[in-house]
Amino acid sequence: MARIIAGVASSHVPAIGAAIDNKQTEEPYWKRVFSGFEKSKEWMAETKPDVAIIVYNDHASAFSVEIVPTFALGCAAEFPPADEGWGPRPVPTVIGHPELASHIAQSVILDEFDLTICNKMEVDHGLTVPMNLLFGSPKEWPCPVIPLAVNVVLYPPPTGHRCYMLGKAIRKAVESYPEDLKVVIFGTGGMSHQISGPRAGLINSKFDKAFLDNLTKDPKKLTRIPHLEFMREAGAEGIEMVMWLIMRGALDDKVDEVYRFYTVPASNTAVGHIILENRKRAAAKRPAGKVAKIKRAAARRTIDIRRGGR
């Protein structure tokens, strides 16, 4: 059967994509950001998923504000990069997995989550920036992708609890797919940021770090954060973090945090990133000594990050 082996959360700041496209990744301002994803790229290259499900939000690229689906699942064979105002990003076309996507649609809709099915869709930086951060900039993306676009642009977005439960339904769908596929699920967006209004530039590192802590240890606590608290504490666009809860809902209750990175600012936004592995899956594929070694390494990395390193 197919199985979700790990979850990745990452900000999807558009300026990160512009820095990649304009070859500015070695400039000191951007190097600080990109250096935090070097280990993540190594992890992804070792993990080699067969399929990635990427939860993101569209920024009026595929959908105008005239039609805004709450949850839209990409079932197409391919997803071209969208024109975001400066032309499409120079990234490869994203190849889909229509069979698994249709299976997820069938299962999740029968579980009473009313997805919009997209048989044609363009994808913007919300999806392609995290792909660059985790896969680098290859000529072709290394695995098929199932995009899941979530409305966090027009109020009311779905609640964190609804997102978390959708993650569980997606997991159930994946595990009922007969082919033996390794699936990694991404939650993207966040962390704290506000791009307009009197509080533009708001960053709340205390809120963000607590969110990262609880994402690993107590995600149910995060599902109870109301929209107004996200707005107040993490800025108007901080609500994007509900998408991370879809990823988290698709994982085991107890997970291993294998990597974390947090830095501010990047284009007035807090950049957060975390990699979580399902514990029993991870244990099954590794000898016990190696699991202990990974946990020790993860603890060291967390301490480094808290000291300001990466």
Ligand SMILES: [Fe+2]
């Ligand atoms: Fe966004």
